[in-house]
Amino acid sequence: MNAPVKPSKLIKGATGDWEMVIGLEIHAQVTSKAKLFSGSSTAFGGAPNTHVSLVDAAMPGMLPVINEECVRQAVRTGLGLNAQINLRSTFDRKNYFYPDLPQGYQISQYKSPIVGEGEVTIELDGGETATVGIERLHLEQDAGKLVHDRNPSSTSVDLNRSGVALMEIVSKPDMRSSEQAQAYVSKLRTILRYLGTCDGDMEKGNLRADCNVSVRRPGEPFGTRCEIKNVNSIRFIGQAIDYEARRQIGILEDGGSIEQETRLYDPNKGETRSMRSKEEAHDYRYFPDPDLLPLELSEALVEELKASLPELPDDKKARFVSAFGLSDYDAAVLVAERESAEFYEAVIDGLKDKARDGKLAANWVINELFGRLNKEGQDIAASPVSAAQMSHIIDLIGEGTISGKIAKDLFEIVWTEGGDPRVLVEERGMKQVTDMGAIEKVVDDIIAANPDKVAQAQAKPALMGWFVGQVMKSSGGKANPQAVNELLKTKLGL
Ligand code: ADP
Ligand code: MG
Numbered sequence: 248m249n250a251p252v253k254p255s256k257l258i259k260g261a262t263g264d265w266e267m268v269i270g271l272e273i274h275a276q277v278t279s280k281a282k283l284f285s286g287s288s289t290a291f292g293g294a295p296n297t298h299v300s301l302v303d304a305a306m307p308g309m310l311p312v313i314n315e316e317c318v319r320q321a322v323r324t325g326l327g328l329n330a331q332i333n334l335r336s337t338f339d340r341k342n343y344f345y346p347d348l349p350q351g352y353q354i355s356q357y358k359s360p361i362v363g364e365g366e367v368t369i370e371l372d373g374g375e376t377a378t379v380g381i382e383r384l385h386l387e388q389d390a391g392k393l394v395h396d397r398n399p400s401s402t403s404v405d406l407n408r409s410g411v412a413l414m415e416i417v418s419k420p421d422m423r424s425s426e427q428a429q430a431y432v433s434k435l436r437t438i439l440r441y442l443g444t445c446d447g448d449m450e451k452g453n454l455r456a457d458c459n460v461s462v463r464r465p466g467e468p469f470g471t472r473c474e475i476k477n478v479n480s481i482r483f484i485g486q487a488i489d490y491e492a493r494r495q496i497g498i499l500e501d502g503g504s505i506e507q508e509t510r511l512y513d514p515n516k517g518e519t520r521s522m523r524s525k526e527e528a529h530d531y532r533y534f535p536d537p538d539l540l541p542l543e544l545s546e547a548l549v550e551e552l553k554a555s556l557p558e559l560p561d562d563k564k565a566r567f568v569s570a571f572g573l574s575d576y577d578a579a580v581l582v583a584e585r586e587s588a589e590f591y592e593a594v595i596d597g598l599k600d601k602a603r604d605g606k607l608a609a610n611w612v613i614n615e616l617f618g619r620l621n622k623e624g625q626d627i628a629a630s631p632v633s634a635a636q637m638s639h640i641i642d643l644i645g646e647g648t649i650s651g652k653i654a655k656d657l658f659e660i661v662w663t664e665g666g667d668p669r670v671l672v673e674e675r676g677m678k679q680v681t682d683m684g685a686i687e688k689v690v691d692d693i694i695a696a697n698p699d700k701v702a703q704a705q706a707k708p709a710l711m712g713w714f715v716g717q718v719m720k721s722s723g724g725k726a727n728p729q730a731v732n733e734l735l736k737t738k739l740g741l
Contacts (some may be wrong), residue, residue, distance in 0.1 A: 257465060260496045267492045268461045268469055269428045270382075270420035270713045272310070273435060274413050275445040276389070276453040277320045283388050283412035284311030284354065291451055295394070295405040303410040310538050317412040318542065320444040321361050321386050322552050324414055327442045327559055328381050330365025332549050336385075338539040341531045347391035347404055355415075357533045360385035361542065367418075367438070368561055369430040374575040379431050380419035389413050404614050414445065420459065420469065425488040429481050429689025432456060433583075437560050441585045455479045460491045462499065470495070471505040475512050475519050487512035491519050504596035563588055571595070571605030580613055586627045587617070590634055604645040611641055615658050636661050639668040652724045665688045680725045683734070686718070690734050701739060708741045 257264040282289055285302035302309045325332050362384035368376050391409040395402050416435065422428045436447035436454060447454045456479075473495070475487045490512075495505050509528070510519040558566075561581040567578040569680040582588045594608050595601055615639065620630060640657055643649045649657060649672060653691035658672055672678055680686060693714060694701055704710040711732075718731045735741075 256426070258462070258492060258496060260500050262500050264465060265462045265492070265496050265499075266465045267423055267425070267488070268420050268463060269422035269488060270459040270471070270472075270593055271418045271422070271428060271431065272457040272459070272474075273416040273418075273432065274455050274457075275324075275416060275435075275439055275447070277386075277412035277414055278443055278445055279314060279316050279320060281314050281316070281385065282315050282410040283314055285314075285410055287410065289411050293407055295403065296407065299409065303406055304347075305351075309535075311354065313539065313542065315642050317386060318361070318544070319552060320550075321384065321414055322544065323556065324416075324439065324444045325362030325365065325384055326549075326553050326556055327444075328365035328367060328382065328384070328416070328571075331359055331363035332379055332544070333358065333359065333363055333728070334544045334546065334549070335541055336361040337541045338536045339533045340536050341387075341533055343531060345390065345527050346402070347393050347409070349391070349409065350407065353388050353390065354384035354536055354539070355387035355533075356614050359541075361544075367431060367434055369427065369434050370579050371427065372428060374579075377427070379421045379427075382417040384414055384416045387413050387415055388390075388496040396662070405494065420461075420472075423568065424708060425485040427494075428458065428484050428488055432481055432484055432589060434560075437583055437585075441557055441559055443557075449479050449481070452479060456484055458488055458491070460488055460495070461505070462492050462495045470499075471507050473505065473508050473510050473519075475510050478512050478521065479637075483514050484513060486514070486517060487519055488673075490517060513680050529633050557585075560588070567591075567609070571601070571609065573606055573609050577613060580617075581609060584627070587612075590627050593634035594637045594641065597635050597734050598645075599642045600645060604641050607645060608637070608641045611637060611654075611658075615655070619662065631663075631665070632658065632661050636668055643668060643672060647727065648672060648679060649677055650679050650724060650728060652719075653679065678725065679727050680722055683730060686722070686726050686730055687734060689718050689721055690714075690731070690738055693721070694738055705741070710724055711735055711739060711741060714739070 257266055279289060281287060282303060283369040285300040287300045287303055288298045290298065291578065297361060299621045322332055336356055338351040339358045341355045341357070342352040360383045365378050365381035367381060369379055370376055389408050389411040391404055393402050394405055397403045418431065420441060422431060439445040440447050445454060448545055449455065453552055455477050458475040458478055459472045460475065461470040463470045473491060475491060478484050478487050491510070498505060507525040511522050512519050564578040564582045567581060568574045568575060581591045591609065591612050594612060595605055598604050598608060610628050616632060640661065644651055644654050657668055657671060657677060661665065661668055700713060704714065714735050715728070715731055718726055719728065
């Protein structure tokens, strides 16, 4: 269905070029108040074992009941990934023993997942885009957590997370560099956040990646892969993949071969190490869960969910480009977070002339506002300058009441003191001077005082810039630059 992403970067080995092949399995915690098969809370940070029902603790005879909201969330996600929604899917038991898994099996979807093939568009350097194929998305339960640092001589189990719904999103092996893998994860996270189906909080472990990496000579068949489990930041995903590819190239160039295995990334050492080999791989003895009927969805439900999806980042980006003439890059910056895009849209809503000033608004939101927020380590939600105040500042520039330079001072005042930008401009005398008489007076004075510079500028018109600077300076930045330029040209005879 999808052409793999073009190789953007080959790795130079001692014996020639190598290409990485990467496929990712993302575990994304479903945004839902209750767990996948019980009514227990999914709230983060509760005291240990306070969000545990008899189902989550796997008491004998307890029966799972599917949480309809988790199913809807999975369907929404599938739709957001342009994927096939399977109207019939089944749950299977994946059997293994671990102290954080009281059931002795995880309920997952093995043969028939709820979502089939789809795709994600990723942004590459230089405004290029590429498509990464999605193999499937299935629903499964999360496990509990072992706590080792509570008691020096024993390990405790916290089952709060046990049974929380996860979506496992499996990509095709379509990525060819760590940058592409990172772009894929951040795009996927953006889409999930827009959809409201996963908060994408990697620090809390609500989104984590298993990275499958292999290397090959360009044009050769795929090599044997290793899987790096549970990488929990976009930076570490890049580091783990690069390290792993180098490690495999080293082995192959020394005449060795790659053993398929599961590895862990150690961010402190910056390296991956073996966790278990293929021989030690679990045989999970999957079988259909006899407690759960196949999950049947109606076409009508899928249509209803499709109709209620929000505008997604790719569509929003295309709309910003066509409606306001933004560059692909600026539009991508604005849509990267739903909150940023919504802020920009609120600024646009408040503008007097959206068509004229939409692009100006993007520059101001990205450069002045986001720049300042970044510097202060603040979030858009806590911005001291509201969208309405931004709209007014941009109106004032667009209509020529203030220059861009004065607008920066105005922004600073609004940021620190607040207030209505229009009133501030009046009260503090910040209006641009377009009164030709007043500007002419300043121009005449400067020309009279600098006969040597006049001669120079007449010999070399580029030197007129010096006069523009002087006039702007003596007007406190308030002279209209276009009027100044025109006047100077006439007066200097250029
Ligand atoms: P399994 O059934 O063993 O879990 P899958 O075929 O489901 O294997 O693949 C798991 C992940 O590994 C997918 O994301 C897939 O894209 C990726 N993958 C498969 N083969 C390779 C390979 N040769 N190199 C890198 N990634 C791969
Ligand atoms: Mg797999």
